[in-house]
Amino acid sequence: MFSVRTVALVLASVALLPLGVPARAVPPPPGPEGLLVPGVPPGPSQPWQIDTPDQVLAPKVYEPTASEDAVEPRDARPGTYALVEYVPLDDAVTRVLCSARTGPYQRGVERWLKLKVDGKQSAADCMAIRAFQQKQGIKPAIGFAGPVTWARMQLLAARENPNAHKKCPVRTGRIACVDLDRQLTWVQKGTKVVFGPVPMRSGRVVHPTRTGWHTIYWRHKNHVSTLYNTPMPYAQFFDGGQAFHAVYGSIHTTIGSMGCVNLTLGDARRLWGVLKKGDRVYVWGHRPGT
Template sequence: MISRQIVYRGAGAVLATATALPAAGTALATSRPPTSPAPPAPAPAAAPAPELVPGVPLGPGRPWQIDTPDQALPPKVFVPSEKEEAVEPEDAAPGTYDLIEYVPLDDAVGKVTCSRQTGPYQRQVERWLKRKADGRQSAADCKAIRAFQVKNKIKPAIGFAGPVTWSTMMLLSARKNPNAARKCPVRSYRVACVDLDRQLTWVQKGSKVVFGPVPMRSGRQGHLTRKGSHTVYWRHKNHVSTLYNEPMPYAQFFDGGEAFHAVYGSIHTTIGSMGCVNLKLGDARKLWGVLKKGDHVHVWGRRPGT
């Protein structure tokens, strides 16, 4: 489903509804035995997660607020003509994949220098920075997060532990050896590895990484990317979603309607895809040249917040 709302809500927000208790009338009080325990107090309502928005003003060529579609069902398989195969998908507009952090709406409007708010990836970011991982924002936390954001050109650098900051940390950690934990099977043939825990994907042949790792976006709550072993069964360089009439460049389908494909928007939103593995256009183009029909895909883990 396409969502063209600019505001995103942090994943995993839960609102607890307090149970209304009947008024304590005289008749009720006299009918209850003197030794009856008092009814439990209603649970306090949890505070809602902050509304997150791109942390810089929108403008031409910045479509990252758009939640791009996916193919929910297997495509109608046909053989593209040579002319179709020769045409490369359109490039993304300049600035589409800039590292623009999603921050609370009031922080963006107020143009704060250092956020006092706890981000959706607070604990993970604290742990990566080797700080006390208590999941609560402090002035020292903000300073450390802000320094990381400045170094890695993440805007706005206000110390908010959002999805872009966390994703950048995961990518930096995995560059030398993405399969250090050996969660992706090592085989003599190519295997496309989809790590839902860290939101990364790469391709390896034996122990050699031949593509990536690169950041990606997997399925949201209710549309989780299916785990397990799959096979690339159909590829279409200029595929268009039959459900939404929207482009899915460099689509490589591996399980029903789930595919690797590029999106013309940010892959770092707090909301996941409809099941596909979303990539930046340049990464999807390179992956197209690495994978072939019949190659293996292995998916494991769980997207944070789902």
Template sequence: MISRPAARRTTPRTLAVLLALGATLLPTAPAPAIAVPPPAPASERELVPGVAPGHGQPWQVDTPDQQLAPTVYQPTPGEDAVEPRHAPAGAYAPIEYVPLGEAAARVACSRQAGPYQRQVERWLKLRVDGRQSAADCGAIRAFQKKHGIKPAIGFAGPVTWAHMQLISARKNPNAAGKCPVRTHKVACVDLGRQLTWVQQGRKVVFGPVPVRSGRAGYRTRSGWHRIYWRHKNHVSTLYGTPMPYSQFFSGGQAFHASYGSVFSTVGSHGCVNLRLGDARRLWGVLKKRDWVYVWGRRPGS
């Protein structure tokens, strides 16, 4: 007679294994959402600095700026007597943002149309079709080499276009008449071209210089403002980051120096960032109660 197999006993060890297996099959609760900053413009999301940064410089610099009105107090004479620390060597080097693949391959001449292809073609008086050609690349490379923009691979990126806009604005930044002319000083902030200058009447007394304004979700507020508080060695009360030569004009939004490139594809948290030398000169031009006029819109914001 064939006997039936004996029933298997469930040992504590077997039970533990089965419970562990069941736990892995159970649906898990979704991870909590993590707040992330708004993305860069679609045309710039895959762009990276084409040259390794200098010593101590990160690939992407986005100095967190103050969003809320600071606790206004009178800096001691000693505080504003001390000059802010110098920027690291190479902090403001004109490093172009290029496609990741071309940066890795170290191409000599880009075959891709950049996010500012048409604008750059028009500025260089090339055929404006928005397509990269060998002639386009050669002309863009020549401009980049002349102005020290690296890598000079002919890619029509944001740094190349920013330099062209600055060059065009040097003779008369207010040629379009967008910044109101007054007998008193007016600090003009052109968000569309990412430029700032100061004019008194029709005379430009400072700039134009490149700036970085607020990104999407943190736009620099447009319209008329007045400088209401200045602090040469201010530190953000929200982020604990340095804001050299701060001149506040709208709540927590201020002119101040940044220790990283103002040409980055990501904007600030609302402030108008300048290179250290430009912020130092602007500090000597403006004073409390001077007027500021902001208009336009930062590309991609």
């Protein structure tokens, strides 16, 4: 017989679709990540949610009233952006202390931690990964080399110089750099980084964030998606319906957005104070798993 927790975790592995979106529009993620589930409940701040819909079509552009601009979007509830790792279902159900499973980011994690890079989980690997997860507040800290652990490593490695590989063009004006490969975004003016890098979530395989040059053409602090009636706080549109904006849910999910660049509320608020209408955006790479 299945326990209530087992059933809940199985249900958690199924993507919750927004109203009005046919099931065929949201295929399961490819590769081993499609078999993973959140390792711990995300708490009262959010339900078992692995997708937040964004706006696909370009919004109706208008000048927000002074009263609209004066109202700040509501704060996210505590725990909304907790670092919840995606782990194998049986590891979550049995609450293992140290996973014996090889994770989808095993080699990258081994290399980052300066372990033997063989792409196979070992007891030593698990203990080292678990120590990193505990230090970074990633739960469950069971030593599984999952997408959230790898994303955290990518962020830490990029903090000193996110443009070390010169993927984002250097210009005299502000450029918002969107690195799909590492799921990071930052703003630079010349060679100086004036915002970030911060973690983000880009578009899924069927609704990818479009690469190349774009321009911030419309900003709306309290925008709501006209397709899904979903809040898009601090929205800054740069290409059709694709925008930087906050979400009231985790940005660390195995399924991407509907094309927008999703940020935490705090990061989206800070980015709002940095970018202006007319600033350039440069997007490159591919979201992992797409």
